[in-house]
Amino acid sequence: MRTATRVTPTPMTTDQTILDGDDRAGDARLVEEARRGQRDSFGVLVRRYERRLLRVIGRFVRDADAAEDLAQETFLRVYERLEQFDPSRRFAPWLFQIGVNLALDYHRKQKRRRKIWSFFFSDSRSERPLDPATPDPRESQELEAEVRQVVDRIPEQFRLVLILRDLEGFSTSEIAAILDRKEATIRWRLAEARNRFQEFWERRLTK
Amino acid sequence: MNCGEAQQELALWVGQDLTDPVRIETLRRHVAICPVCGQRAKALKASLVALGSLEVPQTYDTIDSLWPEVEARIMARQSQPPMRSSLVIWAALGLLSLVILGGTAWMWRTTPPSAAPAVTPNEPVAPPLYPPSPGHQSSGISPAIP
Numbered sequence A: 001m002r003t004a005t006r007v008t009p010t011p012m013t014t015d016q017t018i019l020d021g022d023d024r025a026g027d028a029r030l031v032e033e034a035r036r037g038q039r040d041s042f043g044v045l046v047r048r049y050e051r052r053l054l055r056v057i058g059r060f061v062r063d064a065d066a067a068e069d070l071a072q073e074t075f076l077r078v079y080e081r082l083e084q085f086d087p088s089r090r091f092a093p094w095l096f097q098i099g100v101n102l103a104l105d106y107h108r109k110q111k112r113r114r115k116i117w118s119f120f121f122s123d124s125r126s127e128r129p130l131d132p133a134t135p136d137p138r139e140s141q142e143l144e145a146e147v148r149q150v151v152d153r154i155p156e157q158f159r160l161v162l163i164l165r166d167l168e169g170f171s172t173s174e175i176a177a178i179l180d181r182k183e184a185t186i187r188w189r190l191a192e193a194r195n196r197f198q199e200f201w202e203r204r205l206t207k
Numbered sequence B: 001m002n003c004g005e006a007q008q009e010l011a012l013w014v015g016q017d018l019t020d021p022v023r024i025e026t027l028r029r030h031v032a033i034c035p036v037c038g039q040r041a042k043a044l045k046a047s048l049v050a051l052g053s054l055e056v057p058q059t060y061d062t063i064d065s066l067w068p069e070v071e072a073r074i075m076a077r078q079s080q081p082p083m084r085s086s087l088v089i090w091a092a093l094g095l096l097s098l099v100i101l102g103g104t105a106w107m108w109r110t111t112p113p114s115a116a117p118a119v120t121p122n123e124p125v126a127p128p129l130y131p132p133s134p135g136h137q138s139s140g141i142s143p144a145i146p
């Protein structure tokens, strides 16, 4: 049974980072305590990162219930692998790495399913039926759908960096830690992603 | 700085991802005087604004944390024997039952239908048809040749 309640999104500025500040030292201590069996210390880590993790997973998985399940699964996997965690690494990128991988796997499976579905049936379903009592939100939905379509055309390795940097505001060094790549690689992918997005975005107008 | 060099860095520049202040200043000056790069920078910025219009995914109230459910699932998993050891237990049980079944079947096949009692030490036993070869070690069942 679910206890979480959906509320209006909390705004997040792009310069917010997840790893800076005192939390890093705090994380290491909490991880150590959780490893020694203090479950409550792991609870502090869950509460510290759950909303951010849900946001990031939500960028890849639009279904709120599925995103919540994936976030829970992420924390469970992290808890089960605490013994394998290298304390010289930072906790947050490790957590987000597991979360992003789970979300991507889920996203790929859904995409495959949708492809099969649209092969056999014409896909005229909308994800959520419109309520006739509320003002028609289709205009903003159309713009969003257009942006989403363009984003989806970008190959995954670039799209991932674009989402984490330009939508979620992670720094390039944080993304490097999450994806376990060199920062130079991430910066190259970011430039490539922005160029491709701009190109596809403009091309859609000339179609 | 020429246009080629500038355009390699424009995409990072529009998102404030260049770190070298000298490089940033050189690029800023080039973009200010070069219409081609100026136009490209504008287009990149406009596309980033469009990208930013993507709705923030639904998020959750701070009070309703995932932790109670996560903790319950951790406790549930800890109360079960781990997957690997339960697999080992089942494999061992399976093997044991195979041995018992196999043994029973073998006993049944080798026992004559008259159900003659098994050999006991005090019972006279007919000597073997062929005496064992000199190097042969006697098995438990055949009586030793005096």
Ligand SMILES: [Zn+2]
Binding pocket: B002, B003, B004, B006, B030, B034, B035, B036, B037, B038
């Ligand atoms: Zn130029």
